[in-house]
Amino acid sequence: MEEVIRSITDPEILSQIERVVPFHGYLSTGVFVGIQIYDIARRALGFSEGERLFVTCETSSCLPNAFQVLGGCTIGNKGLRIENLGKMAATISRRAPRGAERVNGKRIVLDPAKTASYPRVHSWYMKIDKVPHEETISDLIRAEDGIYTWRMVDLEVLEKPETRIAVCNSCGESFVLQGDERSCKSCAQRSKSKIEIGSAGIR
Numbered sequence: 001m002e003e004v005i006r007s008i009t010d011p012e013i014l015s016q017i018e019r020v021v022p023f024h025g026y027l028s029t030g031v032f033v034g035i036q037i038y039d040i041a042r043r044a045l046g047f048s049e050g051e052r053l054f055v056t057c058e059t060s061s062c063l064p065n066a067f068q069v070l071g072g073c074t075i076g077n078k079g080l081r082i083e084n085l086g087k088m089a090a091t092i093s094r095r096a097p098r099g100a101e102r103v104n105g106k107r108i109v110l111d112p113a114k115t116a117s118y119p120r121v122h123s124w125y126m127k128i129d130k131v132p133h134e135e136t137i138s139d140l141i142r143a144e145d146g147i148y149t150w151r152m153v154d155l156e157v158l159e160k161p162e163t164r165i166a167v168c169n170s171c172g173e174s175f176v177l178q179g180d181e182r183s184c185k186s187c188a189q190r191s192k193s194k195i196e197i198g199s200a201g202i203r
């Protein structure tokens with residue numbers, strides 16, 4: 001892997017790798033795809049580092065970690081959403097101007113029609129064969145943004161819902177209300193599964 005990293009001449013990508021690796025644990029192919037998707041979004045949307053960003057990742061594997069480190073998009077600050085569709089794709093947007101109801105974003109996907117020209121990364125992507133990360137990443141470096149497809153998407157700016165709190169009548173803990181339920185989700189689920197276990201016991 002060191003040899004592959006040494007072949008990278010862009011100091012920007014090298015610094016991104018340096019920051020992402022300790023967080024992710026190692027340089028995986030998926031997290032490198034995340035770095036490339038982040039960079040395409042940055043060029044297309046023109047945001048600068050440290051700016052508030054929002055990303056929806058269509059996979060929970062690897063890719064979100066690049067956005068957590070480089071874009072500061074986390075689950076806790078609501079900058080990161082994961083809609084696990086099992087796709088190597090992400091939609092990125094900047095913060096909408098105050099009062100705006102819509103905002104432009106970019107959806108970027110690793111395109112199988114394009115990876116077909118890069119056998120090692122294609123093989124990894126389509127799970128045709130086991131390919132070492134060193135080999136897939138050197139394909140990704142060569143391909144740059146030539147294996148991605150992106151388009152502008154029109155996104156709805158969601159209103160922040162008002163939070164209402166209740167105390168569960170079963171466990172006494174407080175929780176965020178979804179509707180007008182009386183007990184928290186865990187107590188509701190527990191009593192539901194008791195009923196299911198009970199009826200299974202009869203059989």
Ligand SMILES: [Zn+2]
Pocket residue numbers: 168169170171172173183184185186187188
């Ligand atoms: Zn409860």
